[in-house]
Amino acid sequence: MSNDDRAEMGRPGAYAKGVARRQEILDRAIEVFQERGLQGTSLRRIAEAIGVSHAALLHYFESREQLLVAVYEHAETQRGRRNPVPPETAVGVMTRAAVDNLEVPGLVELYSILVAGALEAGSEHGKRFFTARFERIRRELTERLRSEQRAGTVRDDVPAEQLAALLIAASDGLQIQWLLEPSIELERTLASLAVLLRPS
Amino acid sequence: MSNDDRAEMGRPGAYAKGVARRQEILDRAIEVFQERGLQGTSLRRIAEAIGVSHAALLHYFESREQLLVAVYEHAETQRGRRNPVPPETAVGVMTRAAVDNLEVPGLVELYSILVAGALEAGSEHGKRFFTARFERIRRELTERLRSEQRAGTVRDDVPAEQLAALLIAASDGLQIQWLLEPSIELERTLASLAVLLRPS
Numbered sequence: 316m317s318n319d320d321r322a323e324m325g326r327p328g329a330y331a332k333g334v335a336r337r338q339e340i341l342d343r344a345i346e347v348f349q350e351r352g353l354q355g356t357s358l359r360r361i362a363e364a365i366g367v368s369h370a371a372l373l374h375y376f377e378s379r380e381q382l383l384v385a386v387y388e389h390a391e392t393q394r395g396r397r398n399p400v401p402p403e404t405a406v407g408v409m410t411r412a413a414v415d416n417l418e419v420p421g422l423v424e425l426y427s428i429l430v431a432g433a434l435e436a437g438s439e440h441g442k443r444f445f446t447a448r449f450e451r452i453r454r455e456l457t458e459r460l461r462s463e464q465r466a467g468t469v470r471d472d473v474p475a476e477q478l479a480a481l482l483i484a485a486s487d488g489l490q491i492q493w494l495l496e497p498s499i500e501l502e503r504t505l506a507s508l509a510v511l512l513r514p515s
Numbered sequence: 516m517s518n519d520d521r522a523e524m525g526r527p528g529a530y531a532k533g534v535a536r537r538q539e540i541l542d543r544a545i546e547v548f549q550e551r552g553l554q555g556t557s558l559r560r561i562a563e564a565i566g567v568s569h570a571a572l573l574h575y576f577e578s579r580e581q582l583l584v585a586v587y588e589h590a591e592t593q594r595g596r597r598n599p600v601p602p603e604t605a606v607g608v609m610t611r612a613a614v615d616n617l618e619v620p621g622l623v624e625l626y627s628i629l630v631a632g633a634l635e636a637g638s639e640h641g642k643r644f645f646t647a648r649f650e651r652i653r654r655e656l657t658e659r660l661r662s663e664q665r666a667g668t669v670r671d672d673v674p675a676e677q678l679a680a681l682l683i684a685a686s687d688g689l690q691i692q693w694l695l696e697p698s699i700e701l702e703r704t705l706a707s708l709a710v711l712l713r714p715s
Binding site for chain 2: 353427450481
Protein backbone atom coordinates (compact mmCIF):
# COMPACT_ATOMS: atom_id res chain seq x y z
CA MET A 316 0.00 0.00 0.00
CA SER A 317 1.39 3.44 -0.83
CA ASN A 318 1.75 6.20 1.73
CA ASP A 319 -1.06 8.03 -0.01
CA ASP A 320 -3.33 5.03 0.47
CA ARG A 321 -2.35 4.72 4.11
CA ALA A 322 -2.79 8.41 4.75
CA GLU A 323 -6.28 8.30 3.26
CA MET A 324 -7.67 6.03 5.93
CA GLY A 325 -9.11 7.46 9.12
CA ARG A 326 -9.19 11.09 7.93
CA PRO A 327 -12.33 13.13 7.23
CA GLY A 328 -13.43 12.46 3.66
CA ALA A 329 -11.44 9.22 3.67
CA TYR A 330 -14.44 7.19 2.59
CA ALA A 331 -15.13 9.35 -0.47
CA LYS A 332 -11.45 9.29 -1.36
CA GLY A 333 -11.41 5.54 -0.91
CA VAL A 334 -14.34 5.21 -3.28
CA ALA A 335 -12.61 7.39 -5.87
CA ARG A 336 -9.36 5.46 -5.50
CA ARG A 337 -11.23 2.17 -5.89
CA GLN A 338 -12.87 3.48 -9.06
CA GLU A 339 -9.50 4.58 -10.41
CA ILE A 340 -8.02 1.13 -9.78
CA LEU A 341 -11.06 -0.45 -11.41
CA ASP A 342 -10.74 1.76 -14.52
CA ARG A 343 -7.13 0.72 -14.93
CA ALA A 344 -7.97 -2.95 -14.26
CA ILE A 345 -10.53 -2.79 -17.08
CA GLU A 346 -7.86 -1.45 -19.43
CA VAL A 347 -5.49 -4.22 -18.36
CA PHE A 348 -8.21 -6.81 -18.92
CA GLN A 349 -8.99 -5.42 -22.38
CA GLU A 350 -5.30 -5.40 -23.36
CA ARG A 351 -4.25 -8.73 -21.92
CA GLY A 352 -7.36 -10.83 -21.48
CA LEU A 353 -8.10 -12.97 -18.45
CA GLN A 354 -4.75 -14.72 -18.33
CA GLY A 355 -2.93 -11.42 -17.91
CA THR A 356 -5.18 -10.34 -15.06
CA SER A 357 -3.75 -11.95 -11.96
CA LEU A 358 -3.91 -9.52 -9.03
CA ARG A 359 -0.12 -9.26 -9.10
CA ARG A 360 0.02 -8.35 -12.78
CA ILE A 361 -2.80 -5.84 -12.44
CA ALA A 362 -1.00 -4.24 -9.49
CA GLU A 363 2.21 -4.03 -11.54
CA ALA A 364 0.43 -2.59 -14.57
CA ILE A 365 -1.40 0.00 -12.48
CA GLY A 366 1.68 0.82 -10.46
CA VAL A 367 0.23 0.11 -7.02
CA SER A 368 1.42 -2.49 -4.56
CA HIS A 369 -0.24 -5.88 -4.31
CA ALA A 370 -1.23 -4.95 -0.73
CA ALA A 371 -2.92 -1.73 -1.91
CA LEU A 372 -4.93 -3.67 -4.44
CA LEU A 373 -6.05 -6.10 -1.72
CA HIS A 374 -7.22 -3.13 0.37
CA TYR A 375 -9.81 -2.25 -2.30
CA PHE A 376 -10.56 -5.73 -3.68
CA GLU A 377 -10.26 -8.70 -1.37
CA SER A 378 -9.62 -11.24 -4.12
CA ARG A 379 -9.05 -11.58 -7.85
CA GLU A 380 -12.65 -12.81 -8.11
CA GLN A 381 -13.97 -9.66 -6.42
CA LEU A 382 -11.97 -7.41 -8.75
CA LEU A 383 -13.04 -9.37 -11.85
CA VAL A 384 -16.71 -9.31 -10.80
CA ALA A 385 -16.36 -5.51 -10.49
CA VAL A 386 -14.74 -5.38 -13.96
CA TYR A 387 -17.66 -7.38 -15.37
CA GLU A 388 -20.26 -5.27 -13.57
CA HIS A 389 -18.64 -2.09 -14.91
CA ALA A 390 -18.64 -3.38 -18.50
CA GLU A 391 -22.32 -4.26 -18.14
CA THR A 392 -23.20 -0.80 -16.79
CA GLN A 393 -21.32 0.79 -19.70
CA ARG A 394 -23.32 -1.31 -22.14
CA GLY A 395 -26.56 -0.18 -20.50
CA ARG A 396 -25.43 3.47 -20.94
CA ARG A 397 -24.56 3.01 -24.61
CA ASN A 398 -28.01 1.48 -25.29
CA PRO A 399 -30.39 3.33 -23.00
CA VAL A 400 -33.68 2.44 -24.74
CA PRO A 401 -34.58 -1.18 -23.98
CA PRO A 402 -36.05 -3.17 -26.89
CA GLU A 403 -39.72 -3.93 -26.56
CA THR A 404 -39.92 -7.71 -26.41
CA ALA A 405 -38.27 -10.16 -24.01
CA VAL A 406 -36.62 -11.99 -26.91
CA GLY A 407 -35.42 -8.63 -28.28
CA VAL A 408 -33.84 -7.74 -24.92
CA MET A 409 -31.96 -11.04 -24.71
CA THR A 410 -30.86 -11.01 -28.35
CA ARG A 411 -29.53 -7.48 -28.18
CA ALA A 412 -27.71 -8.12 -24.90
CA ALA A 413 -26.03 -11.21 -26.39
CA VAL A 414 -25.00 -9.42 -29.57
CA ASP A 415 -23.68 -6.45 -27.56
CA ASN A 416 -21.69 -8.78 -25.27
CA LEU A 417 -19.86 -10.28 -28.21
CA GLU A 418 -18.72 -6.84 -29.33
CA VAL A 419 -16.67 -6.35 -26.16
CA PRO A 420 -13.58 -8.57 -26.55
CA GLY A 421 -13.18 -10.98 -23.66
CA LEU A 422 -16.53 -10.15 -22.03
CA VAL A 423 -18.24 -13.50 -22.65
CA GLU A 424 -15.09 -15.33 -21.56
CA LEU A 425 -15.03 -13.21 -18.38
CA TYR A 426 -18.74 -13.85 -17.72
CA SER A 427 -18.40 -17.60 -18.30
CA ILE A 428 -15.29 -17.91 -16.11
CA LEU A 429 -16.92 -15.93 -13.29
CA VAL A 430 -20.21 -17.85 -13.44
CA ALA A 431 -18.37 -21.19 -13.51
CA GLY A 432 -16.16 -20.03 -10.65
CA ALA A 433 -19.25 -19.00 -8.66
CA LEU A 434 -20.39 -22.65 -8.69
CA GLU A 435 -17.24 -23.74 -6.85
CA ALA A 436 -17.01 -24.08 -3.10
CA GLY A 437 -15.42 -21.05 -1.45
CA SER A 438 -16.60 -18.54 -4.01
CA GLU A 439 -19.01 -16.61 -1.78
CA HIS A 440 -18.64 -13.24 -3.49
CA GLY A 441 -19.24 -14.57 -7.02
CA LYS A 442 -22.04 -16.85 -5.82
CA ARG A 443 -23.89 -13.94 -4.19
CA PHE A 444 -23.36 -11.67 -7.19
CA PHE A 445 -24.53 -14.12 -9.87
CA THR A 446 -27.39 -15.58 -7.81
CA ALA A 447 -28.72 -12.05 -7.34
CA ARG A 448 -28.05 -11.14 -10.98
CA PHE A 449 -29.85 -14.20 -12.37
CA GLU A 450 -32.73 -13.58 -9.97
CA ARG A 451 -33.06 -9.94 -11.04
CA ILE A 452 -32.90 -10.68 -14.76
CA ARG A 453 -35.38 -13.57 -14.43
CA ARG A 454 -37.75 -11.28 -12.53
CA GLU A 455 -37.51 -8.45 -15.09
CA LEU A 456 -37.95 -10.82 -18.03
CA THR A 457 -40.84 -12.63 -16.33
CA GLU A 458 -42.70 -9.33 -15.92
CA ARG A 459 -42.05 -8.39 -19.53
CA LEU A 460 -43.19 -11.83 -20.74
CA ARG A 461 -46.29 -11.72 -18.55
CA SER A 462 -47.39 -8.46 -20.10
CA GLU A 463 -46.67 -9.89 -23.57
CA GLN A 464 -48.82 -12.91 -22.64
CA ARG A 465 -51.63 -10.58 -21.52
CA ALA A 466 -51.30 -8.65 -24.78
CA GLY A 467 -51.57 -11.93 -26.68
CA THR A 468 -48.16 -11.59 -28.39
CA VAL A 469 -46.51 -14.46 -26.44
CA ARG A 470 -47.98 -17.94 -25.93
CA ASP A 471 -49.43 -18.54 -22.47
CA ASP A 472 -49.33 -22.34 -22.31
CA VAL A 473 -45.88 -22.18 -20.63
CA PRO A 474 -45.50 -20.09 -17.42
CA ALA A 475 -43.67 -16.78 -17.92
CA GLU A 476 -41.13 -17.76 -15.19
CA GLN A 477 -40.11 -20.83 -17.18
CA LEU A 478 -39.87 -18.87 -20.44
CA ALA A 479 -37.68 -16.27 -18.70
CA ALA A 480 -35.27 -18.91 -17.31
CA LEU A 481 -35.13 -20.58 -20.75
CA LEU A 482 -34.40 -17.32 -22.61
CA ILE A 483 -31.53 -16.45 -20.27
CA ALA A 484 -30.15 -19.98 -20.45
CA ALA A 485 -30.38 -20.11 -24.26
CA SER A 486 -28.63 -16.75 -24.55
CA ASP A 487 -25.80 -17.70 -22.14
CA GLY A 488 -25.31 -21.09 -23.78
CA LEU A 489 -25.43 -19.84 -27.38
CA GLN A 490 -22.80 -17.17 -26.77
CA ILE A 491 -20.39 -19.92 -25.71
CA GLN A 492 -21.21 -22.13 -28.69
CA TRP A 493 -20.73 -19.12 -30.99
CA LEU A 494 -17.32 -18.31 -29.52
CA LEU A 495 -16.17 -21.88 -30.20
CA GLU A 496 -17.94 -22.11 -33.58
CA PRO A 497 -18.71 -18.75 -35.23
CA SER A 498 -20.78 -20.41 -38.00
CA ILE A 499 -23.59 -20.75 -35.42
CA GLU A 500 -25.43 -17.52 -36.44
CA LEU A 501 -26.02 -16.29 -32.93
CA GLU A 502 -28.38 -13.43 -33.71
CA ARG A 503 -30.62 -15.39 -36.06
CA THR A 504 -30.75 -18.40 -33.76
CA LEU A 505 -31.70 -16.26 -30.75
CA ALA A 506 -34.27 -14.41 -32.84
CA SER A 507 -35.86 -17.80 -33.67
CA LEU A 508 -36.95 -17.92 -30.05
CA ALA A 509 -39.54 -15.30 -31.01
CA VAL A 510 -41.06 -17.85 -33.41
CA LEU A 511 -41.16 -20.49 -30.66
CA LEU A 512 -42.84 -18.04 -28.27
CA ARG A 513 -45.55 -16.94 -30.73
CA PRO A 514 -49.08 -17.93 -29.70
CA SER A 515 -50.34 -20.85 -31.79
CA MET B 516 8.27 -40.24 -12.27
CA SER B 517 8.76 -43.58 -10.44
CA ASN B 518 11.30 -46.18 -11.54
CA ASP B 519 8.38 -48.35 -12.70
CA ASP B 520 7.12 -45.57 -14.93
CA ARG B 521 10.59 -45.00 -16.34
CA ALA B 522 11.18 -48.71 -16.92
CA GLU B 523 7.89 -48.98 -18.83
CA MET B 524 9.03 -46.72 -21.64
CA GLY B 525 10.86 -48.19 -24.61
CA ARG B 526 10.15 -51.84 -23.79
CA PRO B 527 7.91 -54.21 -25.79
CA GLY B 528 4.34 -53.80 -24.55
CA ALA B 529 5.24 -50.40 -23.12
CA TYR B 530 2.39 -48.68 -24.95
CA ALA B 531 -0.27 -51.04 -23.58
CA LYS B 532 1.18 -50.68 -20.10
CA GLY B 533 1.24 -46.92 -20.52
CA VAL B 534 -2.44 -46.94 -21.47
CA ALA B 535 -3.29 -49.08 -18.44
CA ARG B 536 -1.24 -46.85 -16.14
CA ARG B 537 -2.91 -43.74 -17.56
CA GLN B 538 -6.33 -45.33 -16.91
CA GLU B 539 -5.31 -46.20 -13.35
CA ILE B 540 -4.22 -42.59 -12.70
CA LEU B 541 -7.48 -41.36 -14.22
CA ASP B 542 -9.58 -43.67 -12.02
CA ARG B 543 -7.85 -42.31 -8.92
CA ALA B 544 -8.14 -38.72 -10.16
CA ILE B 545 -11.91 -39.21 -10.51
CA GLU B 546 -12.07 -40.43 -6.90
CA VAL B 547 -10.04 -37.42 -5.77
CA PHE B 548 -12.32 -35.09 -7.72
CA GLN B 549 -15.44 -36.68 -6.21
CA GLU B 550 -14.01 -36.42 -2.69
CA ARG B 551 -12.51 -32.95 -2.86
CA GLY B 552 -14.18 -31.12 -5.73
CA LEU B 553 -12.39 -28.94 -8.23
CA GLN B 554 -10.45 -26.92 -5.68
CA GLY B 555 -8.76 -30.04 -4.35
CA THR B 556 -7.74 -31.17 -7.81
CA SER B 557 -4.54 -29.32 -8.60
CA LEU B 558 -2.08 -31.62 -10.36
CA ARG B 559 0.14 -31.55 -7.29
CA ARG B 560 -2.65 -32.57 -4.93
CA ILE B 561 -3.83 -35.33 -7.27
CA ALA B 562 -0.27 -36.63 -7.53
CA GLU B 563 0.00 -36.65 -3.71
CA ALA B 564 -3.34 -38.37 -3.27
CA ILE B 565 -2.55 -41.01 -5.87
CA GLY B 566 0.97 -41.50 -4.57
CA VAL B 567 2.82 -40.75 -7.82
CA SER B 568 5.27 -37.95 -8.46
CA HIS B 569 4.18 -34.71 -10.08
CA ALA B 570 6.56 -35.56 -12.99
CA ALA B 571 4.91 -38.98 -13.49
CA LEU B 572 1.50 -37.34 -13.66
CA LEU B 573 2.79 -34.90 -16.30
CA HIS B 574 4.01 -37.88 -18.34
CA TYR B 575 0.42 -39.09 -18.77
CA PHE B 576 -1.42 -35.76 -18.71
CA GLU B 577 0.34 -32.68 -19.99
CA SER B 578 -1.69 -30.22 -17.95
CA ARG B 579 -4.36 -29.96 -15.27
CA GLU B 580 -6.81 -29.06 -18.04
CA GLN B 581 -6.00 -32.23 -19.97
CA LEU B 582 -6.48 -34.39 -16.88
CA LEU B 583 -9.75 -32.66 -15.97
CA VAL B 584 -11.09 -33.00 -19.52
CA ALA B 585 -10.32 -36.74 -19.25
CA VAL B 586 -12.11 -36.87 -15.87
CA TYR B 587 -15.15 -35.20 -17.45
CA GLU B 588 -15.08 -37.45 -20.52
CA HIS B 589 -14.90 -40.52 -18.28
CA ALA B 590 -17.88 -39.40 -16.18
CA GLU B 591 -19.86 -38.82 -19.37
CA THR B 592 -19.01 -42.27 -20.74
CA GLN B 593 -20.07 -43.84 -17.43
CA ARG B 594 -23.40 -42.02 -17.66
CA GLY B 595 -23.91 -43.39 -21.18
CA ARG B 596 -23.29 -46.93 -19.88
CA ARG B 597 -25.74 -46.57 -17.00
CA ASN B 598 -28.48 -45.36 -19.38
CA PRO B 599 -27.94 -47.31 -22.59
CA VAL B 600 -31.36 -46.77 -24.18
CA PRO B 601 -31.60 -43.19 -25.50
CA PRO B 602 -34.94 -41.44 -25.00
CA GLU B 603 -36.96 -40.98 -28.16
CA THR B 604 -37.26 -37.23 -28.58
CA ALA B 605 -34.57 -34.56 -28.82
CA VAL B 606 -36.04 -32.72 -25.83
CA GLY B 607 -36.15 -36.03 -23.93
CA VAL B 608 -32.45 -36.63 -24.64
CA MET B 609 -31.44 -33.17 -23.40
CA THR B 610 -33.70 -33.28 -20.33
CA ARG B 611 -32.45 -36.68 -19.22
CA ALA B 612 -28.80 -35.73 -19.77
CA ALA B 613 -29.26 -32.58 -17.68
CA VAL B 614 -31.03 -34.41 -14.85
CA ASP B 615 -28.38 -37.17 -14.88
CA ASN B 616 -25.57 -34.57 -14.78
CA LEU B 617 -26.95 -33.05 -11.61
CA GLU B 618 -26.88 -36.43 -9.89
CA VAL B 619 -23.08 -36.60 -10.14
CA PRO B 620 -21.76 -34.14 -7.54
CA GLY B 621 -19.43 -31.58 -9.05
CA LEU B 622 -20.03 -32.62 -12.67
CA VAL B 623 -21.84 -29.46 -13.81
CA GLU B 624 -19.23 -27.32 -12.02
CA LEU B 625 -16.49 -29.29 -13.80
CA TYR B 626 -18.22 -28.94 -17.16
CA SER B 627 -18.79 -25.20 -16.72
CA ILE B 628 -15.21 -24.53 -15.58
CA LEU B 629 -13.76 -26.51 -18.48
CA VAL B 630 -16.00 -24.90 -21.10
CA ALA B 631 -15.25 -21.41 -19.74
CA GLY B 632 -11.54 -22.27 -19.64
CA ALA B 633 -11.71 -23.48 -23.25
CA LEU B 634 -12.72 -19.94 -24.28
CA GLU B 635 -9.46 -18.51 -22.92
CA ALA B 636 -6.35 -18.01 -25.02
CA GLY B 637 -3.82 -20.81 -24.61
CA SER B 638 -6.37 -23.53 -23.91
CA GLU B 639 -5.88 -25.55 -27.10
CA HIS B 640 -6.74 -28.95 -25.62
CA GLY B 641 -10.01 -27.83 -24.05
CA LYS B 642 -10.92 -25.73 -27.09
CA ARG B 643 -10.48 -28.71 -29.42
CA PHE B 644 -12.36 -31.05 -27.10
CA PHE B 645 -15.40 -28.83 -26.53
CA THR B 646 -15.60 -27.54 -30.10
CA ALA B 647 -15.71 -31.16 -31.31
CA ARG B 648 -18.13 -32.15 -28.54
CA PHE B 649 -20.60 -29.32 -29.28
CA GLU B 650 -20.34 -30.08 -32.99
CA ARG B 651 -21.06 -33.79 -32.46
CA ILE B 652 -24.02 -33.18 -30.12
CA ARG B 653 -25.49 -30.50 -32.42
CA ARG B 654 -25.19 -32.90 -35.37
CA GLU B 655 -26.84 -35.80 -33.49
CA LEU B 656 -29.66 -33.60 -32.19
CA THR B 657 -30.17 -31.98 -35.60
CA GLU B 658 -30.66 -35.41 -37.19
CA ARG B 659 -33.09 -36.43 -34.47
CA LEU B 660 -35.03 -33.17 -34.79
CA ARG B 661 -35.12 -33.44 -38.58
CA SER B 662 -36.72 -36.86 -38.37
CA GLU B 663 -39.18 -35.51 -35.78
CA GLN B 664 -39.98 -32.65 -38.18
CA ARG B 665 -40.57 -35.16 -41.00
CA ALA B 666 -42.80 -37.21 -38.67
CA GLY B 667 -44.78 -34.04 -37.88
CA THR B 668 -44.06 -34.16 -34.13
CA VAL B 669 -41.78 -31.08 -34.12
CA ARG B 670 -42.55 -27.71 -35.75
CA ASP B 671 -40.70 -27.11 -39.02
CA ASP B 672 -40.84 -23.31 -39.19
CA VAL B 673 -37.43 -23.08 -37.44
CA PRO B 674 -34.46 -24.99 -38.97
CA ALA B 675 -33.48 -28.15 -37.08
CA GLU B 676 -29.86 -26.85 -36.73
CA GLN B 677 -31.10 -23.79 -34.85
CA LEU B 678 -33.40 -25.84 -32.62
CA ALA B 679 -30.49 -28.17 -31.81
CA ALA B 680 -28.17 -25.29 -30.83
CA LEU B 681 -30.97 -23.76 -28.73
CA LEU B 682 -31.75 -27.01 -26.89
CA ILE B 683 -28.09 -27.54 -25.96
CA ALA B 684 -27.71 -23.91 -24.90
CA ALA B 685 -30.90 -23.98 -22.80
CA SER B 686 -29.81 -27.17 -21.08
CA ASP B 687 -26.28 -25.90 -20.32
CA GLY B 688 -27.57 -22.55 -19.08
CA LEU B 689 -30.41 -23.95 -16.96
CA GLN B 690 -28.14 -26.36 -15.11
CA ILE B 691 -26.09 -23.37 -13.95
CA GLN B 692 -29.17 -21.36 -12.90
CA TRP B 693 -30.46 -24.43 -11.00
CA LEU B 694 -27.18 -24.87 -9.13
CA LEU B 695 -27.34 -21.25 -7.96
CA GLU B 696 -31.11 -21.32 -7.36
CA PRO B 697 -32.59 -24.80 -6.85
CA SER B 698 -36.17 -23.46 -6.89
CA ILE B 699 -35.84 -23.23 -10.72
CA GLU B 700 -37.47 -26.66 -11.41
CA LEU B 701 -34.91 -27.79 -13.94
CA GLU B 702 -36.70 -30.86 -15.24
CA ARG B 703 -40.08 -29.19 -15.71
CA THR B 704 -38.57 -26.12 -17.33
CA LEU B 705 -36.55 -28.20 -19.80
CA ALA B 706 -39.59 -30.35 -20.51
CA SER B 707 -41.49 -27.15 -21.43
CA LEU B 708 -39.25 -26.96 -24.48
CA ALA B 709 -41.35 -29.84 -25.85
CA VAL B 710 -44.38 -27.51 -25.73
CA LEU B 711 -42.48 -24.78 -27.59
CA LEU B 712 -41.35 -27.27 -30.24
CA ARG B 713 -44.83 -28.70 -30.88
CA PRO B 714 -46.21 -28.00 -34.37
CA SER B 715 -48.90 -25.31 -34.22
